[in-house]
Amino acid sequence: MNALPILAQSVLFNTVSPDDLPHLISCLKPKEATYPKDYTIIEEGDVLDELGVVLSGSIHLVRHDFWGNRTLVAQLGVGDIFAETVACTAEKSLVSVVTCEKTVVLFLSVQRIITTCRSECVFHHAIIENMVRLLAQKNLGLMKKMNHITKRNTREKLLSFLSEQAWKTGSKAFTIPFDRQQLADYLCVDRSAMSSELGKMKSEGLIEFTKNTFELKQSML
Amino acid sequence: MNALPILAQSVLFNTVSPDDLPHLISCLKPKEATYPKDYTIIEEGDVLDELGVVLSGSIHLVRHDFWGNRTLVAQLGVGDIFAETVACTAEKSLVSVVTCEKTVVLFLSVQRIITTCRSECVFHHAIIENMVRLLAQKNLGLMKKMNHITKRNTREKLLSFLSEQAWKTGSKAFTIPFDRQQLADYLCVDRSAMSSELGKMKSEGLIEFTKNTFELKQSML
DNA sequence: TAAGTTATGTTGTTTTTACAACAAAAGGGT
DNA sequence: ACCCTTTTGTTGTAAAAACAACATAACTTA
Numbered sequence: 001m002n003a004l005p006i007l008a009q010s011v012l013f014n015t016v017s018p019d020d021l022p023h024l025i026s027c028l029k030p031k032e033a034t035y036p037k038d039y040t041i042i043e044e045g046d047v048l049d050e051l052g053v054v055l056s057g058s059i060h061l062v063r064h065d066f067w068g069n070r071t072l073v074a075q076l077g078v079g080d081i082f083a084e085t086v087a088c089t090a091e092k093s094l095v096s097v098v099t100c101e102k103t104v105v106l107f108l109s110v111q112r113i114i115t116t117c118r119s120e121c122v123f124h125h126a127i128i129e130n131m132v133r134l135l136a137q138k139n140l141g142l143m144k145k146m147n148h149i150t151k152r153n154t155r156e157k158l159l160s161f162l163s164e165q166a167w168k169t170g171s172k173a174f175t176i177p178f179d180r181q182q183l184a185d186y187l188c189v190d191r192s193a194m195s196s197e198l199g200k201m202k203s204e205g206l207i208e209f210t211k212n213t214f215e216l217k218q219s220m221l
Numbered sequence: 222m223n224a225l226p227i228l229a230q231s232v233l234f235n236t237v238s239p240d241d242l243p244h245l246i247s248c249l250k251p252k253e254a255t256y257p258k259d260y261t262i263i264e265e266g267d268v269l270d271e272l273g274v275v276l277s278g279s280i281h282l283v284r285h286d287f288w289g290n291r292t293l294v295a296q297l298g299v300g301d302i303f304a305e306t307v308a309c310t311a312e313k314s315l316v317s318v319v320t321c322e323k324t325v326v327l328f329l330s331v332q333r334i335i336t337t338c339r340s341e342c343v344f345h346h347a348i349i350e351n352m353v354r355l356l357a358q359k360n361l362g363l364m365k366k367m368n369h370i371t372k373r374n375t376r377e378k379l380l381s382f383l384s385e386q387a388w389k390t391g392s393k394a395f396t397i398p399f400d401r402q403q404l405a406d407y408l409c410v411d412r413s414a415m416s417s418e419l420g421k422m423k424s425e426g427l428i429e430f431t432k433n434t435f436e437l438k439q440s441m442l
Numbered sequence: 443t444a445a446g447t448t449a450t451g452t453t454g455t456t457t458t459t460a461c462a463a464c465a466a467a468a469g470g471g472t
Numbered sequence: 473a474c475c476c477t478t479t480t481g482t483t484g485t486a487a488a489a490a491c492a493a494c495a496t497a498a499c500t501t502a
Contacts, residue, residue, distance in 0.1 A: 063368070071371045073364075085364070088357035094364045114350050128349050129335050135356035136309035142363040143294075143306070143315045147284070149370060150292045150409045152490075153458065180480060188371045190460050195481055197459095211468095211480095373460080374488065401450060411490050416451055418489095432450095432498095449498070459488070468479070 003032070003055050003106050010053060010079045011134045012113075015126050024127070029109040035099045042083060042097040050107040051084040057103025061095045062185075072185035074141065075100070075177055081134060084110065088135070149188045154197045157187045162207065166216050173215040224253070224276050224327050231274060231300045232355045233334075236347050245348070250330040256320045263304060263318040271328040272305040278324025282316045283406075293406035295362065296321070296398055302355060305331065309356070370409045375418045378408045383428065387437050394436040 004021055007013045016024055032055070035041060042048070044063065054076055061073040061082065073095050076082055086093040087110040113131055144164065151157045161183075165174050176183065184191040201207050208215040225242055228234045237245055253276070256262055263269070265284065275297055282294040282303065294316050297303055307314040308331040334352055365385065372378045382404075386395050397404065405412035422428050429436040 063371070071367075073367070085357045085360040088353055089361055091361060094361070094368065114353050125346070125349075128346075128353070131353050132309055132335050132349070132356060135353060135360060136306045139306040139356060139360050139363065140310055140312060140315070142360065142367065146292075146294070146363070146367065146370075147315065149367075150284070152409075155458095188373075192461080192481080192483095193459055196483085199481070413451080413453095413491080414489055417453085420451070443502105445500100445502090447498100447500070449496100451496075452494085454493095455491085457488105457490070459486100461486080462484095464482085466479100466481070468477100470475100470477080472474090472476105 001032070001055060001104055003030075003053070006055050006079050007053065007106070010081060011137065012053070012081060012127055012130045015130060024124070025108070027124075028112045031107045032104065033107065034104045035102070037099055037101050039099045039103075040096055041099065041105065042086075042093055042095075044093055044096050046093045047086070047090065048083060048093075049087050049090070049110055051087045051110055051113075052082045052097070053106045053108065054078050054080050054082070055104040055106050058100045059103060060098050060100055060182075062098055063095050070185050071188060072178075072182055073145070075182075084131075084134060085138065088114070145186075148186075154187070154189050154194055155201065157189060158194070158197065158201070159206075161187060162214055162216060165214070172217075173213065175213045177212075179212065222253070222276060222325055224251075224274070227276050227300050228274065228327070231302060232358065233274070233302060233348055233351050236351060245345070246329070248345075249333045250328075252328045253325065254328065255325045256323070258320055258322050260320045260324075261317055262320065262326065263307075263314055263316075265314055265317050267314045268307070268311065269304060269314075270308050270311070270331055272308045272331055272334075273303050273318075274327045274329065275299050275301050275303070276325040276327050279321045280324060281319050281321055281403075283319055284316050291406050292409060293399075293403055294366070296403075305352075305355060306359065309335070366407075369407075375408070375410045375415055376422065378410060379415070379418060379422070380427075382408060383435055383437060386435070393438075394434065396434045398433075400433065 003025075004018070007025065008016075008018055008021060013021060013024070029050075031050070033041075035057075041052070041059070056078055058075065058077045059082065060075055063071045063073060082097055083093070114128060148157050148160045148164070151160050162176075165176055166172055168174075178186060180195060181191050184194045187194065198207070198209065202209065205217055207217055224246075225239070228246065229237075229239055229242060234242060234245070250271075252271070254262075256278075262273070262280070277299055279296065279298045280303065281296055284292045284294060303318055304314070335349060369378050369381045369385070372381050383397075386397055387393055389395075399407060401416060402412050405415045408415065419428070419430065423430065426438055428438055
């Protein structure tokens with residue numbers, strides 16, 4: 001498929017002029033792959049030297065422990081980049097990458113990205129800068145998630161998460177990208193316990209919700 | 222103080238030849254500062270454009286919520302780098318940086334690091350590559366911490382943490398860099414609850430410990 | 443060394459969570 | 473419309489954690 005419009009929007013290439021982009025991409029050993037729904041692209045423990053760009057569909061970064069508890073680390077969509085950490089560090093992946101639907105991915109060589117090539121690629125140093133920003137943003141994302149899950153109880157985790165969503169959309173009413181089980185996995189709590197906590201919060205007038213659409217009823221920190 | 226030997230060992234500069242280092246550093250607007258014990262170098266919400274290198278002493282990255290719960294995100298020592306994320310993203314800091322003892326820090330301009338300068342700095346692109354690796358490693362560190370705190374109960378968190386320490390030192394007996402309160406803050410649990418859980422684990426023969434020295438008694442995942 | 447301070451361990455109570463089992467609701471496809 | 477599957481909500485119980493209060497040990501420093 002035509003990856004260029006999507007790549008042009010991604011954090012990694014949004015400063016590169018559309019004219020230069022095809023040449024630049026061709027430098028990075030691009031490989032496209034299409035996966036069905038619920039396909040595991042990367043397994044925990046895998047080692048690789050390419051990062052992935054989601055061209056269509058969506059993916060989850062998840063971890064599983066020995067008792068089957070699942071932790072949802074992040075959900076990524078079109079234009080988002082994954083596996084950059086494991087590719088940069090050459091260490092084993094701590095997460096699995098699983099498709100949520102039929103998904104097309106473009107893989108690019110990290111070695112080629114961070115190693116400046118000869119003068120032909122005048123724009124090359126631009127994407128290295130972007131690579132730095134990308135990693136810093138990922139970092140920030142992890143810290144934000146940490147802000148939620150380090151809360152001491154379920155209600156605080158929920159309020160922390162919902163507040164962030166409201167903040168992100170700039171409105172007290174918003175739709176979250178998770179179903180209940182996914183939200184529970186994301187916040188590291190039991191689904192049913194979370195569900196009943198949501199019920200309590202609704203009956204106390206703190207929040208309102210139907211399906212994935214929530215509304216915060218009071219100012220909360 | 223003479224920062225060069227320490228910088229030469231740091232992730233950011235360890236590939237730069239010692240001869241080139243002074244020139245390179247001077248490009249990066251270096252500023253040295255000395256802080257007393259328990260001094261807050263960076264407050265949550267601060268915005269800055271410099272990263273810091275610990276030249277002597279040690280620091281904690283911490284977060285506080287409104288109920289006074291403290292979360293210890295990481296502990297850094299000589300040669301370690303902090304504030305690179307907030308400096309790269311130009312967003313508000315999510316953590317505070319507090320000294321554990323008298324500490325000397327060297328600040329360097331992130332703008333100068335990631336923007337390639339004129340040809341004079343032939344080694345410049347080398348540290349950009351290092352910057353990428355540094356951020357990726359930080360990322361990995363956050364994921365590892367996440368592996369611990371996403372565990373469902375205190376014992377699993379402890380085992381996860383202790384296993385990692387054992388793995389890191391390559392021995393079943395090791396000394397951890399935290400006291401009990403700090404460990405509790407790191408694992409996001411109550412100190413006394415953690416203390417009693419440690420007691421149970423000892424009485425069950427799982428572990429042995431005195432002060433900060435632990436020993437794992439059985440094979441555990 | 444004595445007194446004060448900090449760190450750690452212990453215990454009991456209250457609150458919260460996980461877990462299990464089930465009911466109700468919502469979709470999906472034929 | 474019907475059956476089947478998935479999602480969500482509800483409830484009760486058992487387990488775990490937070491909390492508070494205190495005992496003891498270790499460490500400082502005057």
